[in-house]
Amino acid sequence: MKLLLIDAGNTRIKWAVVGSDAALGAWEAADGAPHAQLDAMAASWRAAGVTRVLVSNVAGPEVRARIAAALPDGIEVEWFASTPERAGLQNGYLNPGQLGCDRFAAAIGARALAPGEDVIVATCGTATTVDAVTKDGRFIGGMILPGLVLMATSLARNTAQLPQVQPGSAPPPVFGDNTDDAIVSGILSAQAGAIERACSEHGARACIVSGGAAPYIAPALKLPHRVVDNIVLVGLHAAAIA
Numbered sequence: 001m002k003l004l005l006i007d008a009g010n011t012r013i014k015w016a017v018v019g020s021d022a023a024l025g026a027w028e029a030a031d032g033a034p035h036a037q038l039d040a041m042a043a044s045w046r047a048a049g050v051t052r053v054l055v056s057n058v059a060g061p062e063v064r065a066r067i068a069a070a071l072p073d074g075i076e077v078e079w080f081a082s083t084p085e086r087a088g089l090q091n092g093y094l095n096p097g098q099l100g101c102d103r104f105a106a107a108i109g110a111r112a113l114a115p116g117e118d119v120i121v122a123t124c125g126t127a128t129t130v131d132a133v134t135k136d137g138r139f140i141g142g143m144i145l146p147g148l149v150l151m152a153t154s155l156a157r158n159t160a161q162l163p164q165v166q167p168g169s170a171p172p173p174v175f176g177d178n179t180d181d182a183i184v185s186g187i188l189s190a191q192a193g194a195i196e197r198a199c200s201e202h203g204a205r206a207c208i209v210s211g212g213a214a215p216y217i218a219p220a221l222k223l224p225h226r227v228v229d230n231i232v233l234v235g236l237h238a239a240a241i242a
């Protein structure tokens with residue numbers, strides 16, 4: 001049996017194919033692309049011969065319909081949803097269904113990677129979310145803030161590209177002495193500061209940082225952390241095999 005995991009975010013669709021008794025996160029194949037490239041992704045899914053799919057979609061009904069139409073015929077489809085409990089994780093949202101299903105999946109993934117620890121999981125994509133999971137397996141709640149590119153564009157600078165920041169590079173000084181550095185410092189400090197505040201408030205023993213913007217934000221963090229390529233897919237995998 002081959003399982004397809006899909007994380008449809010607001011900008012990109014990320015996916016992985018995994019064998020039936022593979023270790024957590026041990027993908028046979030994985031990739032991601034903007035929504036517009038769904039057809040090419042679907043060709044890869046068909047070629048992989050998947051028999052079951054678990055989809056987390058936070059990109060709305062139109063993207064859901066397009067994914068549904070692109071999935072190979074005859075496979076078992078589950079649209080992953082935020083429920084009161086899944087894979088040993090309790091959902092502490094007042095209205096459990098209101099929690100973005102990618103956040104619920106990320107929390108399941110964080111618990112799988114840091115079992116028995118109080119953990120903070122930050123997923124840095126179009127939006128950045130920073131969520132707290134307790135050592136006894138409860139999603140408490142978290143923060144939602146604009147992602148790096150949304151913050152940069154909201155300052156009405158020329159492009160969606162961040163000025164002068166490269167993934168993995170050292171962040172500029174906290175007090176920038178030119179406009180570009182001041183902007184980059186402002187938005188990195190907002191993102192990293194939110195994560196650090198969450199870790200401090202939660203007394204976290206583990207901090208997981210994931211998503212397309214993680215390689216930009218992680219170097220600005222002044223606390224121990226682990227960068228995980230796609231924690232949502234890891235969580236979907238954990239949920240599928242629980």
Ligand SMILES: Nc1ncnc2c1ncn2[C@@H]1O[C@H](COP(=O)(O)OP(=O)(O)OP(=O)(O)O)[C@@H](O)[C@H]1O
Pocket residue numbers: 008009010011012013124125126127128147148149150161162211212213214216
């Ligand atoms: N060149 C870049 N410069 C700065 N940030 C970038 C760059 N490329 C990607 N990012 C960041 O990564 C994000 C895309 O990440 P990713 O594909 O993981 O998530 P997403 O699908 O866009 O988001 P979500 O899952 O939250 O909907 C962008 O919104 C941006 O914040």
Ligand SMILES: CC(C)(CO)[C@@H](O)C(=O)NCCC(=O)O
Pocket residue numbers: 009010058098099100101102103125127129144
């Ligand atoms: C916050 C995002 C956009 C992050 O992808 C997504 O999880 C979402 O649409 N959430 C719904 C609102 C909530 O989680 O409270």
Ligand SMILES: [K+]
Pocket residue numbers: 123124125126127128129211
């Ligand atoms: K996100």
